Amino acid sequence: MQLHLAVFSVALLMASGHALGLGYRTASDVQVVDDTCIFEGTSVPTGTSVxxxxxxxxxxxxxxxxxMFLQECPNYSCPARRCRMASRSGPxxxxxxxPVYVPRPRLYAD
Incomplete structure (x- = not known):
């Protein structure tokens, strides 16, 4: 049964459209109360995500x-000079x- 839950959890994470290994890690410093994980002050019922x-x-x-499975942002790089990392908001x-493309400034008007 434990193996089935672990396999289900990994399948759930992969079904979200993200590849395992890109931005994933686990945390074992988790307190469990009534089938709910408490991690860094956040309560998460088992089998659910926040x-x-x-x-x-x-x-x-x-x-x-x-x-706790933690899925974090992937690391992108900007290989071109006309690229920068754009901050975003939301969950x-x-x-x-x-990464976003930064267009060249126009020197002359058309």
């Missing part, structure tokens, strides 16, 4: 294992910074 804005992440409780993943 999308946060600060810090920008989604946390999912697996109370049976006293573990995860809307709050994740994204």
């Amino acid at each position: 999308r946060q804005e600060t810090p920008c992440r989604r946390i999912t409780c697996v109370a049976r294992h006293r573990t 995860f993943p809307d709050c994740c910074p994204r």
